[in-house]
Structures are given as C-alpha cells and as structure tokens.
Amino acid sequence: MSDSATVDYDGLIPNNVGLNADPRLRRALESWHPGYLDWWRARGPDGFQDSLVYLRTAIGVDSDGWAKFGYVRMPDYRWGILLAPQVEGRTIPFGAHKGEKAWQEVPGEYRALLRRLVVVQGDTEPASVEQQRLLGATAPSLYDLRNLFQVNVEEARHLWAMVYLLQKYFGRDGREEAEELLRRRSGDRDSPRLLGAFNEATPDWLSFFMFTFFTDRDGKMQLQALAQSGFDPLSRTCRFMLTEEAHHMFVGQTGIGRIVERSCAAMREAGLSDPTDIERVRALGVIDLPTIQKKANLHFALTLDLFGGEISTNAANVFNAGLKGRYREDKIADDHVLTGATYAVVRLRDGRIVTEEVPALSALNMRLRDDFAAEAAAGVERWNAIIARAGIAYRLRLPHVAFNRRIGEFAGIEADPDGNLLSAEEWQRRRDEFLPSAADDAFVASLMRPVTEPGKFAPWIAPPRTGIDGKPGDFEYVRLAG
Amino acid sequence: MDAIDFRTDPSRYRHWRLECEGPVAFLTLDVDPAGSLFPGVELKLNSYDLGVDIELADAVQRLRFEHPEVRAVAIRSGKDNVFCAGANIAALARASHQHKVNFCKFTNETRLAIEDASEHSDQRYLAAIGGPAAGGGYELAAACDWLMLVDDHRSAVSLPELPLLAVLPGTGGLTRLTDKRKVRRDRADLFCATEEGARGRRAVEWRLVDECVPPSSWDAKVRERALALAATSDRPAEAQGIALPPLERKIGDDAIAYPHLRVALDRGRRLATVTVTGPTQAPDAAEIYRQGATFWPLAVARELDDAILHLRFNEAELGIIVLRSEGDPAAVLVADALLDERADDWLVREIRLYWKRVLKRLDMTARSLFTLIEPGSCFAGTLAELCFAADRTLMFAGTRAGDNRPAAILTLSALNFGAYPMGNGLSRLETRFLGEPESLQRARQIIGVSLPAEDAAELGLVTAAYDEVDWDEEIRLMLEERASFSPDALTGLEANLRGAGPETMETRIFGRLSAWQNWIFQRANAAGPEGALKLYGTGRRPKFDPERV
C-alpha cells in the first residue's frame, strides 16, 4: 500500500464508521481524497482559502460532538463521515418489503436504483458549492461571509457522505461514480451537474439567500425522504445530514428576512408608502420588494423542477422497493404500501389546469413537492410578518406551480404567477413582470459591495438578531488573510 | 414426475435395441407403449417421449466410444407397420411448458449429435423407413445421411404438425427440409400443410427421402446401403472401444457429487454452483486407453454433461449457474496437449468432439452462466472454454489475506482456437472477438502463458477483475441482481447475446425454429383448453383465434 497508509484516518477524518478498521473503504477514500482537495481548491470558494473562518465542525453525532466551533482554514476543515446512530431492530417502513428487516447491505436487486438515488443526491452537494464560489468577494458582512463558508463546507461534507455510501456499498461502480461527482461542473456545457437548478448561476447574495431558502429546502425534503429508506446506511447518513441542512435554510430564511427588514425600514425612514415605486425605493440603496418577489418566483419554479415529473414511475419504483419514502413517512397514518391509494395532482388537461386523483404510488414526487411548497409558504409568511410589522402594504407569495416550469406537466406551456395560461407572445411580452429583468439584476449587482469590517453590514441588509455560537455583534467571524 | 435420470445403458433400454454386426449397427426403435415417463400415457405407434430419446442419445454416444468399428448405423423400426409416429401428443399435452421446451431442446441436441457423428466421427447414419414416419419420426430420419423409404404404396413420410396439432415440426424438421435437404420452399410448404405427407416417387422427387425401395428387396437393400455408407468411413476396424460405465453420482438435498465435479444447490438464492476439479495427476498418453472412461477429460465431460441435463430438467428454478474450478492448471494443459497432439487418434477425436457437444449444451442452457476464476482454480485450455461460454466471467485479482494459494491465472491452449466450435461454426473466442479481430490475434500469441487477472482483463478474456477488496461484494450484488430479473427475459437476452456470428442450420434450429415453437406452445391455439394439442384425439375440432400476430 502507498505511504499514505501512515495517515491516521480516524484523526484526520472524523467518523463513526470505523474507517481505520475498514481497509477497503480507506483505500477507496485515499485514492479519492487528493482529487477532492483539488476540487475544493479549484471549484470551492474563490479566495479566502488562507483566511481563518469561525466554523462549526461535526466530529461526532452526539449533542456535544456535532457542532465544534473554532477558527479553521477551509482546506484544513475536517470533513467527516458521520451516520446517525443505528436503531436496533429497524424494519423497512414502507413499500413491498414493509416490515422486513432493514437492509444493512445493498440488496443486489436494487443496486442500480439505489446507486442512482445516491448519485443524484450526491451530485447536488458539490454543485451548490461551485455555484456559490464567487460570492465571497461581495459578502455584505463577515457574519454572512462566515455563513456562506459554513454552508459550503457542509455541502462538501454532504458530498463526502454520499461518496462514503458509494465507496462502501457499491463496489467499483460506486468508486467510479464518486470520481464522476468531482468531474462534473455546475454550468459546464460538456459535463454539467445532473439537475437543472444546479447549473444555474448564483450571481448575487439575494440569489444565494433564495437558493438556500428554496433549493436547500428541496435538499432537505429529499434527505427526509431518503432518511426513511429501508437501506439503513442511507437512512442513517441522511438523518445526520439533516441536522446540518437546518442551518442552511436558516441562512436563507433569515437572509431574505433581513433584506426585507432593511428595505421596509429604509422606506419608512424615507416616508415612502408605495412599495411598488421601485425607482424611489432603489434610490435608497435597498432592494425593492417587487424585485424580491421576482427572485422568489424564479427560485421557486427552478426548485419545483427538482422534484421531477408529477407522475413518475421511477418514484413509484423506489418507494415500492423500500428505498425512498415520503416526507416524514414515520408520521403518516396509512398503510405505507399505497397500492390502493390515490393522490390529487395538478395537471394540464386539454389546455386547462385541473386537479386529478391519480394512483398514489405514481404521484410521490408530487406529494413531496406539496410538502415542500407548504413549508416554503410558511417561510414566506414570516417575511410577510416583517413587512406587516413595518406597516407596509405588500405581500410576498409563492407563484403558481404552473409558472415558468421546465419539467413535468407544465413544461410545455407558459403561465403567469397566478396560474393563468399565457400565449408564447404574451409570455415574451410580460416576462419581465414576473422574473428579474436584466435591469433588475444589474441593480442588485450594483449593491454587491463587500463589507469586511467586523460588526458592519452592507446598507441593503439588516444585522442578524443574534450572533453565531452566541458571539457578540462585532465578532470577527472571518480573519481575512494577508 | 420423478427426477429424470439421463444415465442408462443398452441393458436397461425399454425402447431401443442396439445390435452391432461388424461395421454396421442396427438401432431398432421398438417403443414399449407402457414405458412413458408420464404415468398413464400410452406410447402408441412408436411415438416417443423424453424417456425414449434419452435411450437414443445414450445409444448414439455409446456407438461412438464403445464401437469404433461401427462405421454405419441403420435406424429402423421394430414394429411392423410404423417407423415412428413422432413425439407422443398425450405426453406433450401433459407436460409443463418448461418440460416441453427442454424436451424439444434435448431431442434437437440428440439429432445434431447424430449429424455430428456422421460428419466428424465418420459414423454414418441410415434411416430405414420401413413404415409411416410422421412428425418427429420423419425428423429423426432427416437427421440421417441417407433416407430410404419402403415403397409399399402405403408408407409415407409426413410433417403433419401444422394441420393436426397446430404446432411446428420443431425437432429440426422445417430447418432440415430447407437447409439440409434443400427442398424447394413451395414444396416444403405443401408438404407441411398436408397431413398424409408424401409417398414413393413423389417423396424422392421432392428430395424428402433419398430412395424408395420395394418391400421385396427391402432388407437386402438396407444392408447394402449400410455397407455402402460404411465404406465411406475412416473409423478403425481393429480398434477396441472403451466402455462407458454408469456415472457415479450422489444426489443430496443441496448437493450433487460426481468424482470430478460437484454441484452445490442454493435454492434460496436460486443458484447452482458447479465446481469442476482438475486432473489429480498429469494425464499420460500411454494411459488414455487403459483409463478409458476415467481419463480425466472424458470423465469430466460426461459428468458436466449429466450435471447440465440434470439442472435443466430437475432444477428449473435455479436460474443461475456459477461455474468454478479447482486444481492445477498445468495438469489441465498437459491433458490439452495430449488432445491436441493426438487429434488423429479415434478416441481422442471422440473426446474432443464430446467436449464440443457438452460446451454447446452449455451454450444452449437457459440459465445465467457466470464463471468465477479464483485462486486455486484451473481454468486453462479446454476448461477455459467455460469462461468464454459464460454470460460473464469474473476473475479474482491478487490473493486473499490468509489464503496462501497463488493468485488466479487463466491460460489459453491451442484447443481454444477451433477445437470446440459453437453452433455458429466459430470458436468461442472468435465469436467473442467478432468486432475486434486484433484481440483474437493477441490471444493466439499468448497460448500457454499464465495470465493474471489484470492481463486477462486487459486482453478482454474476462468481464472484470476484482481484488479482495471488491470481490465478495461485487459477486453478491451480481448474483442478487440477476436473480431479481425476469427469468423469461433473461432466457431471451442470453440466447440472443450468446448467438452472435453467422447463422448455421444448427443456430437456425435453436434460434428460429425453437423460438417460434416455444411461442406457439404458449398460445391458446395450441395449448389452450380449446387448442389443438388439448383436443387432439377427442375428435373435437380446435377453436382458433383468427387474429394473425
């Protein structure tokens, strides 16, 4: 074996999977690791690699291990492999194998299906890091810069988690797929990431917060569904990832919330009562609410596409096989087999949008998407509460599911955010009413100026209520190098 | 039905008599009507079921090994007014689809073995059709070199399957009409649609038989023709045959043991693991005749043949056959060298031809075949054919911790390049490398070289090489995945992928005739409650679904 065998892998890589005692896995990781570090340097955050960032690191899965805070240079971050503790006697919670003992090894019958699930999930993790790599240069504060990097290192750890599954359980194919995860590039024409939304640009911080609010929430929903899996290692991996994912959504929820709060405050200070008077609001150096709405429209639609087709044989197959459940499957009171059940799906029928009962098994993507939309809607209401508190007459909302879709029932039509069908010409004519225009993007871009003084924030965003890890407002979350 | 045993010998035949008279042997079909494998079925008019055909296959095999002096074999009937009425319909109607298909395959293999004996062992076959030969009866005759029909204005040859039974003459009948006897297609069409078939001059004119002989000169003519056929043979008149004693075999619940081969039956995983053991000592040329049936290459071929047939008929649910070996590859190569150098010796020739047939039997077996080349295995030369017959071959790279055996090797011998052609007439390596002749060239250059897994994989001789880290898991996943697929679709997939390369009469019999027949066997027009097979003999007319598919 190569001289890297002398590396103390348990020390270098926090894990609770017995890495040092598993030569097969160690060897696989050893050959993957250098490529991973190259990827992080080339496609991870641009710059800041020598800065000291106040990050939390998960070194164990118990309450005092999962969030160790301290300054760390990102390339030295200890990406670990951590699984939620094994539940004794766990059984497969749903599908045709319901009630059988959960699989500790990949059932050969489902090898390809499972590998595909892990690969698709795994592909999203590094993708978002790539999408966000330039944002450090325009962070509105050290606090936000730190949060960006926290999200980035954790998404990278999620890549590790999926690579662990591929290398541990899927043999040579798995190792090849693990390499491929490093080879694909977000937005690359020749080898793009697998899912559309992960090839979109994240050009500014408003987009970043929208992404963490919407798209990371899709990630959460997928992880929740996979956490139910009858393949126990996948379930345990995803359960632990969810603890981290919560922070990403917090960044999105509060990020947009702080932008909304700042915009409303500025309007009040200036005595502006019409939130749609965009020019006057923008003149205050803050982002107008209609532009925030358009960004939300864009990100919501992109994220809905991630759930796949409303009617999906593949979703039925993976559920029936016991590989991917529903959101909070364990809290649902039904037979968990669904062979006789139906589910209401919004569909396009003869040019009209209708709701139709379809076999529940084939509508599982739709169901997960509905759960997602409900949660996202609740988040939007929290922003509306901020607007209302400021006494501004404006409501943010989620667009209709038929709006601006590229996948599923509504891929072939155009609709406005209320779900009214539009002709292609009308859509072209009115597109900028619904989605950020070039001018909107240019305006938001013009605000993106870095603020690097501890405790200071860009004028378009409010400070957070509390610091990370209980730190005071002027805490130096990132010690910039040089 | 009890387990079907393919082991028999002339002293136990119920349906055939084998009499040797110098260069000529008479193989007389005289079916015991009460001797069906299916209880209650009466084998009338020399009609046959699998039991009858097992004896025929045994006789054809023994004639080659035990009777080098026999140069011509005359197949005739022991009953007065019938040659053979073909496969017994009541038995067919009783049989499961699985049995029908395997029965059909086995009978086809036996008829091809007759043709192989003639073409390659110079043991010619004569069909002395002294009475009506219908369906499978005519098909059996068509496997012979010379067909003589008694011209008694009564006896006809016929293929009445279509009008009578709504199925095909599936034992090579259609194919031999057109491909072997080169009967004009429109005449073949007429012949097959005419229940009573053809007699006398017309049968000759249409090339359905080679000659018509009046009853008065029949016996003399049969003898004369047999001797004439014998004269075209190179078989050694003075040689001593070797006896084929009954195979030693112990069948347990989950294992079958032969002296050189064992089969582990894993019903839970629907898996049969066949492990071939190499020669315990390097075979010696001087010993071949003394060892006879215990000479390693022959002994293994017989055991493997029996094991395949046993699995086909008696273990229908074991969908995967894993092929393994144990022993010294060098000893296998010594045996191969003998088989190569002494190819002109009649017995060596028979052994090689037998291996060819056994391997083809494997090719035609509707089970997923996976060969595992592991430390301690002896896949070399002839045994390496098991690697190329398999749907996938996996090779263990390096050694296992705690196992002091050296790493697995794969070695080719000259015999991998033509001694054992597949049904398509090409060697397995030639077929494997149809699209990359340079790989075949490279393989030729490494005859005798011990190839470790990396090299074997690089040369394209194995599907993949896995080391200790991956082996167990990859194999487990492969087997579990395979077991989860549709057995029907796998049968179709494997038959298609194994059957690359040129068409021959043989590939057409298995690939076209049998495939259509197996489809027809599934259709209601033949097998349904109102179908022709079910109603045959009741006097009721079948009801056909008129839709052409």
Ligand SMILES: [Fe+2]
């Ligand atoms: Fe993630």
Ligand SMILES: [Fe+2]
């Ligand atoms: Fe995330």
